[in-house]
Amino acid sequence: MHIHPYERRWIQFSIxxxxxxxxxxxxxxxxxGINIPGIANSAEPVISLEETEAIEPGVRELGxxxxxxxxxxxxxxxxxxEVRIPVGSTVTxxxxxxxxxxxxxxxxxxxSLMIIPxxxxxxxxxxxxxxxxxxxxxxxxxxxxxxxxxTLIVEE
Ligand code: CUA
Numbered sequence: 001m002h003i004h005p006y007e008r009r010w011i012q013f014s015i016x017x018x019x020x021x022x023x024x025x026x027x028x029x030x031x032x033g034i035n036i037p038g039i040a041n042s043a044e045p046v047i048s049l050e051e052t053e054a055i056e057p058g059v060r061e062l063g064x065x066x067x068x069x070x071x072x073x074x075x076x077x078x079x080x081x082e083v084r085i086p087v088g089s090t091v092t093x094x095x096x097x098x099x100x101x102x103x104x105x106x107x108x109x110x111x112s113l114m115i116i117p118x119x120x121x122x123x124x125x126x127x128x129x130x131x132x133x134x135x136x137x138x139x140x141x142x143x144x145x146x147x148x149x150x151t152l153i154v155e156e
Contacts, residue, residue, distance in 0.1 A: 035110075047096065047120055049117075052117075053098065055072055056070065057070050059080065066090050069093045072096045072097070072098055075141060075142055076144030077148060083150070084153045085154060086156075087127060087130045087156055089154070092123070093125075095113070095115045095121035100117065102115040103139035104137070104138075109127075110123075115139075130154045130156045133152040133154065134151060137149065
């Protein structure tokens with residue numbers, strides 16, 4: 001079958017782009033640790049409203065450089081709204097919603113997920129850079145959504 005040279009170029013270019021995009025997914029996943037949110041690493045089995053109410057929000061030290069943060073979300077605040085950890089710490093976040101769907105995002109990290117009522121959001125990250133990191137709700141949750149935020153301070 002005859003294919004016009006110009007069209008052949010476009011076919012080659014299209015296939016090339018598919019390969020580039022495929023490689024971009026593999027590189028971002030394997031080398032940069034960026035994952036497509038899956039039920040496997042974002043949500044643990046169901047938690048009841050009573051259990052959620054009983055959560056004591058706060059930071060817990062598990063060992064040297066290892067922390068757990070249990071954080072609740074409700075209109076329109078996170079609790080605790082301020083978290084302090086030393087630089088180099090590996091932090092596992094457990095996120096619970098007391099009412100509706102909220103978001104949890106710390107820009108310039110791989111931390112980003114939806115906080116779904118009845119589920120426990122779980123993510124781990126190692127903070128190697130000191131500084132102040134904003135914690136933002138990035139799921140629209142009503143009139144006060146834009147004010148729903150917190151701060152994570154990584155201390156030297
Ligand atoms: Cu909570 Cu938006």
